[in-house]
Amino acid sequence: MVISISGYCLWKFEINTHFEEWTGRGLYPSLAFASGVDLYETQNGPLITMYGFGMALFYSLSGFASHPTTAITVAYIMNLLGLIVPVYFITGRLYQDRGNSTLESVSLPLISATLVLFCLQLEKTTSGVLKIHADTPALSFILIGLCFFQHYESSKANKFLFLTSLSLSLAVWSKLPTLPALFFPFIYLFLNRRLKESLKSVMLTSLTFISLSTPIFLVYGFDDVYYYIIQFPSGSMWSYRNDLFDGSNALLQRHSYLEGIPLLFRFFVMYLAEYWYFIFSNFVLFLLSFKLDTQLRLLFRCVPLIAVLTLPTCLAHLARFGAVENALIFTNAFSVLGILLLTLYLIQYSVSKKLSTIVIFSISSLIMLPIFRIAKGLPSSTESAPQQQSYDYLKSGNNDVYFGWYPISHLLHSGENLTSIEVPTWVGMNQPDKIKFDLSHIPKGAKFLATSPTGYGSTMLEQYIGDLVEVPSPIELSNWRLFEIKALNSVN
Numbered sequence: 034m035v036i037s038i039s040g041y042c043l044w045k046f047e048i049n050t051h052f053e054e055w056t057g058r059g060l061y062p063s064l065a066f067a068s069g070v071d072l073y074e075t076q077n078g079p080l081i082t083m084y085g086f087g088m089a090l091f092y093s094l095s096g097f098a099s100h101p102t103t104a105i106t107v108a109y110i111m112n113l114l115g116l117i118v119p120v121y122f123i124t125g126r127l128y129q130d131r132g133n134s135t136l137e138s139v140s141l142p143l144i145s146a147t148l149v150l151f152c153l154q155l156e157k158t159t160s161g162v163l164k165i166h167a168d169t170p171a172l173s174f175i176l177i178g179l180c181f182f183q184h185y186e187s188s189k190a191n192k193f194l195f196l197t198s199l200s201l202s203l204a205v206w207s208k209l210p211t212l213p214a215l216f217f218p219f220i221y222l223f224l225n226r227r228l229k230e231s232l233k234s235v236m237l238t239s240l241t242f243i244s245l246s247t248p249i250f251l252v253y254g255f256d257d258v259y260y261y262i263i264q265f266p267s268g269s270m271w272s273y274r275n276d277l278f279d280g281s282n283a284l285l286q287r288h289s290y291l292e293g294i295p296l297l298f299r300f301f302v303m304y305l306a307e308y309w310y311f312i313f314s315n316f317v318l319f320l321l322s323f324k325l326d327t328q329l330r331l332l333f334r335c336v337p338l339i340a341v342l343t344l345p346t347c348l349a350h351l352a353r354f355g356a357v358e359n360a361l362i363f364t365n366a367f368s369v370l371g372i373l374l375l376t377l378y379l380i381q382y383s384v385s386k387k388l389s390t391i392v393i394f395s396i397s398s399l400i401m402l403p404i405f406r407i408a409k410g411l412p413s414s415t416e417s418a419p420q421q422q423s424y425d426y427l428k429s430g431n432n433d434v435y436f437g438w439y440p441i442s443h444l445l446h447s448g449e450n451l452t453s454i455e456v457p458t459w460v461g462m463n464q465p466d467k468i469k470f471d472l473s474h475i476p477k478g479a480k481f482l483a484t485s486p487t488g489y490g491s492t493m494l495e496q497y498i499g500d501l502v503e504v505p506s507p508i509e510l511s512n513w514r515l516f517e518i519k520a521l522n523s524v525n
Contacts, residue, residue, distance in 0.1 A: 038401050039147050045408035046163050047109045051102065051418035052512070054485035057439020058082075059165035060108055061453050062089040064441060067096020070450040073257040076469045080456035083261045084167045086249050087207030091115065091170035101420035101441050108165045115173030116162060119180045120146040120370070126183070126328050127377050141393065148397050149373050151404045156369060158361040167208045168362045174204035175214050175363070179335060182218050186331050194218070194234060198241035206245065209262065210350045211363055213342035215242065220342075221335055260467065269463060270354040271296055277303040277351070278358055285354055293352065300348045304361075311368035315340050318371045321378075329378070336374060340367035355459070419512040423483065426509055434515065435479040438490065443476065451476060457497055458490035470497040472520060480521050483513040491516050 050056055062072055062082040066089040072081045082089070092111055098104035125142035153159040162169055178200035185193035197218055204211040215238055222231035250258055271293050274283035277300070305312060315337035322333035343363040351360035376396075380389045415421055423442040426434065436442055437454035444450055457470040475482075475498070482501060484490055491501050491514070499520035506515045 042408040063092035119176035171207035210346040432478040
């Protein structure tokens with residue numbers, strides 16, 4: 034029953050992914066990467082992404098797709114595998130040495146991994162883990178790194194320490210707030226008084242990160258990559274407010290990270306008031322680790338350690354203009370994982386094996402109720418999904434619309450790599466002179482710009498391409514908003 038309902042919910046979440054207006058943010062860079070285009074161009078175009086190379090690599094299998102629907106489905110499967118597989122191995126350690134049957138040894142970690150996934154769905158800061166976005170690749174790479182570090186702890190083989198470093202480096206190259214997680218192996222080894230191994234970890238992580246970063250800078254250009262990954266986010270304004278998530282009417286200022294320390298302390302106090310139970314559970318998890326065997330000790334120390342390490346950078350990200358709840362995804366995801374590890378451990382070792390299995394399945398069933406309610410209200414077909422509509426529109430011979438809000442369909446239909454208007458939209462808010470975007474980036478014959486239903490970019494883009502006037506969308510493009518590009522009246 035639990036497995037059937039879980040499958041139904043995951044199927045509905047997959048369909049809903051096709052309707053998410055941010056889906057193209059994670060997918061288009063991967064398709065562009067597969068086609069060999071420069072991901073980080075600032076002047077000559079096309080403008081592809083502001084996110085790290087790790088995201089494009091994570092979803093790169095989508096590049097083999099020939100239709101947007103297929104590409105999105107492949108990316109969704111990568112999300113599932115990237116989350117469930119490492120969590121399966123992480124939670125599986127709880128069920129060792131319990132004399133479980135083969136079926137129990139497989140099913141219990143799988144149920145636990147699915148339980149973790151669905152609990153993440155219920156927390157507003159982590160509910161987007163199944164969306165195609167930079168967050169999930171970064172989170173997945175950290176989880177994979179933790180799995181490799183588990184193998185290193187049991188085998189002491191340097192190859193697993195290298196794979197840990199590589200996974201964590203890819204996490205940073207997916208999303209920068211994960212940077213402190215690079216150092217959790219070093220801190221863990223240091224706390225265990227294994228000084229030589231901790232130094233080896235630091236050296237290996239540094240060399241791995243440099244070795245991964247160097248070809249990225251060489252291929253895409255140091256200045257362009259540095260601008261998108263470091264300079265642009267660093268130049269964004271800080272939001273002075275008194276609510277963790279509500280930034281309306283906030284005072285916006287631009288200054289350095291050092292100058293932002295008082296603001297970050299304010300955000301920490303607000304976080305503590307909102308998520309005190311995460312802080313408390315991480316503390317309990319860490320204390321309990323002193324009574325456990327080596328493998329469980331590693332988990333019960335490293336999971337809260339990653340949550341604590343990423344908290345400052347997540348708060349700094351949240352304090353930036355334009356940031357929303359998902360800025361806390363990394364610290365809160367590991368806090369949720371920690372709470373469930375603690376719960377499952379207490380169940381396993383406080384009652385009999387048979388009763389613990391019943392309790393775990395019962396908890397899973399209870400968690401399924403709100404998840405099932407959410408899934409029930411989601412679409413059941415991709416027939417009118419935006420990316421499918423745009424692809425079918427182009428396929429029918431129409432060329433008067435530029436689907437600039439992630440131009441996946443243009444790429445899959447004609448092979449054209451066009452500017453994703455997300456880039457000039459966000460850059461244009463603070464640093465419009467840093468990039469070049471003009472009518473040369475518009476497909477030949479296009480007179481209309483299509484955006485997501487919320488119309489992001491329609492105002493900001495006017496500084497680059499002139500006035501945009503909204504016009505009614507035809508029925509076949511019901512999930513897009515169309516804006517007439519006035520400057521093209523005299524061009525085409």
